Amino acid sequence: MDRDRISRLGTTPPEAERASEQLAPLELGLTVRLDRPFHELKEFLVSEFERAYVTRCLEQSEMNLSIASRTCGLSRKHLRTLISKYGITVTRAVASEGDDHPVTEP
Amino acid sequence: MDRDRISRLGTTPPEAERASEQLAPLELGLTVRLDRPFHELKEFLVSEFERAYVTRCLEQSEMNLSIASRTCGLSRKHLRTLISKYGITVTRAVASEGDDHPVTEP
Numbered sequence: 606m607d608r609d610r611i612s613r614l615g616t617t618p619p620e621a622e623r624a625s626e627q628l629a630p631l632e633l634g635l636t637v638r639l640d641r642p643f644h645e646l647k648e649f650l651v652s653e654f655e656r657a658y659v660t661r662c663l664e665q666s667e668m669n670l671s672i673a674s675r676t677c678g679l680s681r682k683h684l685r686t687l688i689s690k691y692g693i694t695v696t697r698a699v700a701s702e703g704d705d706h707p708v709t710e711p
Numbered sequence: 712m713d714r715d716r717i718s719r720l721g722t723t724p725p726e727a728e729r730a731s732e733q734l735a736p737l738e739l740g741l742t743v744r745l746d747r748p749f750h751e752l753k754e755f756l757v758s759e760f761e762r763a764y765v766t767r768c769l770e771q772s773e774m775n776l777s778i779a780s781r782t783c784g785l786s787r788k789h790l791r792t793l794i795s796k797y798g799i800t801v802t803r804a805v806a807s808e809g810d811d812h813p814v815t816e817p
Contacts, residue, residue: 634742637760639735639767642784650760654743654753661745678748 656691
């Protein structure tokens with residue numbers, strides 16, 4: 606993917622991000638140049654959104670998958686699929702929920 | 712949809728937009744707050760992108776559906792579906808391509 610033509614904009618300045626490392630920024634800013642193929646851009650937008658959304662959602666629910674699922678309007682199955690797809694590390698949820706199947710990816 | 716929490720950012724300032732009314736801005740900037748339900752935000756992002764992308768693509772190809780389809784990497788069928796979905800007006804393409812089925816929506 607040509608990163609010169611597609612960019613992700615953090616809406617929180619780097620200083621502020623360092624100051625609150627526990628929680629990802631509440632807002633996601635995305636900019637795409639519209640002169641790239643449709644499917645490439647759509648896939649990029651959706652991926653960036655899903656990754657940021659699930660990360661934020663899990664952090665906010667303190668890695669509790671049940672709470673995350675409820676607050677984000679996602680089924681647990683869908684949530685687990687997204688966690689796996691983006692290789693998001695979930696540590697506390699596995700222990701606190703007694704889940705037999707870790708969803709953590711390396 | 713709660714527009715206070717979801718916004719579309721035009722990357723071209725209003726003055727510049729007025730100066731070049733023929734062509735939509737090349738870049739699309741989108742910002743979403745990540746504390747809304749997943750499906751609502753995803754639908755919003757995809758819709759805003761698809762609408763802006765198809766509009767820009769058609770303008771750039773001077774409303775020629777064949778050219779637009781090729782340059783944007785979309786099948787003609789998919790392109791027509793999106794045009795219809797978002798009620799995008801296509802005038803020149805119908806005449807210049809001798810298309811029997813107008814895709815223009817009121």
